[in-house]
Amino acid sequence: MCRWLAYSGSPVSIEDLxxxxxxxxxxxxxxxxLGAETVNGDGFGIGWYGSHATPGIYHSxxxxxxxxxxxxxxxxxxxxxxxAHIRASTGSAIQQSNCHPFRYENWLWMHNGSIADFSLVKRDLVMAVDPSLYPDIEGSTDSETFFFLALTFGLxxxxxxxxxxxxxxxxxxxxxxxxxxPLQMTVATTDGDTTWAFRYSSEGRSRSLFRSTDVSTLRHQYPDNPLLHDLSDDARLVVSEPLGDLRGAxxxxPESSSVVVRGGRVDLHEFAPAAATAA
Structure with missing residues (x-):
């Protein structure tokens, strides 16, 4: 399927990530x-926040x-x-408009997983998107439809x-x-100030997801690691799989959980679907 990372903290070189x-x-x-596929070569994308409220994106x-x-x-x-997101297509076309992260106003969204039998359920899902949002759907993926459903339901x-x-x-x-x-997902979304990440699947066997531990603790464990000393204390990463092998990093x-990263604070919550009528 795909792999992704979500970083927040002091400004870092994108090359370093x-x-x-x-x-x-x-x-x-x-x-x-740890991915469902070893190779994720069907395009990629990065999104970042600079001097504007709307994030920049680069897709290829x-x-x-x-x-x-x-x-x-x-x-x-x-x-x-x-x-940042690397893509292994689950069937939709390899084109820039299908590359993650997806953007709407100040929001970014990326997804690893799939909506099962998407071609079978696509019409019903797309018809539920708020009509004012529908013109902004540019691609053909289940992931982008998922994003616009979340926007419709009050993201x-x-x-x-x-x-x-x-x-x-x-x-x-x-x-x-x-x-x-029907659904396999690890999802990350942000408004530019807070990051929310989710791990869930209908089967209860979700794709891998990890979060980084406290940077100040790691500095004590690994005083000779220069990268750790360049990061602020509030630097945090949520990733599909660990970026390295530092013990304790x-x-x-957990399965069926959500992570909220706001500054240096990371909160973990249980996650469960809400009845569709709750919308």
Missing amino acids: LYKPANSLVVQSRHSR IEPAWNDRNLRELSAQASAGRVF AEDPRAAVARAVGFIEETGRNHGVQF WEEV
Whole structure:
């Protein structure tokens, strides 16, 4: 399926996030250790917040390991909040408008997983998107439809509740069409100030998800690691799989959970779908 990372903290070079870790996202694009597919070469995207309220995005259908422009851009750019995603298509076309992260106003969204039998349920799901939002859907993926359902169910007002309602609606729709396990997901979304991440699947066997531990503690454990000393105390990462092998640096996000990262504070909550009628 896909791999992704969500970073927040002091501004860092995007190159440091994408290329320098031992198990960087670029490495994972060719040799994922924990993904459903070893190779994630169907395009990639990065989103970052700079001097504008609306985040910048860069998408390419090239494999991440083979894109010279990504190398140039990441070496020059830095940001304090970065989303990055490498794609393994589950059936939709390889085109820029299908690359994550997806953007709407100040929001970014990326997804690893799939809506099962999407072609079967697509019409019902898309018809539930708020008509005022529908013109902004640019691609053909289940992931973007998921994003716009979350926006429809109130992502800007209450992200955790909105995602729960969207998941509930997707599951109800899928089961109405005879789909046993309608959804597989790890999702990250942000408004530029807070990051919300979710790990859930209808089957109860979700794709991998990890969060970084406290940077100040790691500095004491690894005083000779220069990268740790360049990060602020509030630096946090949520990732599909660990970027390196530092003992104690990563904690697995439990099944059916959500993570909220606001500054240096990380809160873990149980996550469950809400009934579609709750919308």
